[in-house]
Amino acid sequence: MTRSSGTVARSLAAELWRLFDAGRFRDALPLLSEDFEAHWPNTRERIRSREDFIALNENYPGAWRCTVRRIEEYTEGVVTVTEIGDGKTGFFAVSFFTVRAGRIAAAEEYFGENGPPPFDRSAWAERY
Amino acid sequence: MTRSSGTVARSLAAELWRLFDAGRFRDALPLLSEDFEAHWPNTRERIRSREDFIALNENYPGAWRCTVRRIEEYTEGVVTVTEIGDGKTGFFAVSFFTVRAGRIAAAEEYFGENGPPPFDRSAWAERY
Numbered sequence: 001m002t003r004s005s006g007t008v009a010r011s012l013a014a015e016l017w018r019l020f021d022a023g024r025f026r027d028a029l030p031l032l033s034e035d036f037e038a039h040w041p042n043t044r045e046r047i048r049s050r051e052d053f054i055a056l057n058e059n060y061p062g063a064w065r066c067t068v069r070r071i072e073e074y075t076e077g078v079v080t081v082t083e084i085g086d087g088k089t090g091f092f093a094v095s096f097f098t099v100r101a102g103r104i105a106a107a108e109e110y111f112g113e114n115g116p117p118p119f120d121r122s123a124w125a126e127r128y
Numbered sequence: 129m130t131r132s133s134g135t136v137a138r139s140l141a142a143e144l145w146r147l148f149d150a151g152r153f154r155d156a157l158p159l160l161s162e163d164f165e166a167h168w169p170n171t172r173e174r175i176r177s178r179e180d181f182i183a184l185n186e187n188y189p190g191a192w193r194c195t196v197r198r199i200e201e202y203t204e205g206v207v208t209v210t211e212i213g214d215g216k217t218g219f220f221a222v223s224f225f226t227v228r229a230g231r232i233a234a235a236e237e238y239f240g241e242n243g244p245p246p247f248d249r250s251a252w253a254e255r256y
Contacts, residue, residue: 037228041209041211042240042242042243043244043246043255044256045245047253052253055252056169059252064188069169072202072224072226073203074200074202075200075201079142079200081169081224086211090236091170091240094179094207094222108198108209110220111208111240112170112240112241115168115171116168117173118171118216121173121181121184121188124180125175127171128172
């Protein structure tokens with residue numbers, strides 16, 4: 001991957017999250033390619049068009065802020081870590097965005113809720 | 129990052145998951161650097177030594193198989209997607225491994241449980 005294609009991928013991902021954070025879901029449509037497809041493996045869901053992807057995010061219950069915490073470039077795209085919260089609860093999304101011809105062609109996203117440790121493991125881990 | 133350092137990072141991550149899958153936690157200790165540190169942002173936990181990281185994984189309740197589903201190389205390391213299951217329940221771990229001098233120097237890991245969609249979104253997503 002050339003430096004410039006990495007920068008394009010990084011910008012696309014950052015712009016998508018900026019628009020989602022602002023609740024401007026429709027404005028993100030042109031960032032996605034016409035054959036865009038998304039996979040959410042935790043729930044085994046496939047979203048087969050960019051229109052469905054935008055509609056699903058738009059119809060997600062609640063009002064959520066999205067803050068990108070990490071972006072790493074890999075050969076075909078970027079992976080982002082985004083903290084998503086509504087002021088009461090929160091979760092992290094890890095999103096692998098495949099970029100082709102200047103647009104996001106695929107997304108594979110993993111979601112994990114925030115909360116206390118599931119068992120007492122304070123002998124080995126400290127909370128921050 | 130040179131091609132060879134990417135290959136080293138990829139091998140280290142694959143070997144760590146192979147040993148964890150086999151329940152051979154102690155054997156993974158030499159893959160980690162002496163100043164290794166891990167962060168689990170979902171629970172806001174910091175694990176401050178490689179010994180604690182091995183002990184915590186060893187003492188995690190249950191017997192879990194680990195199957196790596198995706199590995200991507202980035203500048204300073206690799207990110208892995210690993211499906212972890214005990215035959216009844218399962219989750220995905222997304223792990224960012226920073227590699228320095230031929231060992232894993234840091235891990236930042238995100239965990240998300242598997243299950244049905246949290247609300248009816250079948251108008252936009254199909255299950256597989």
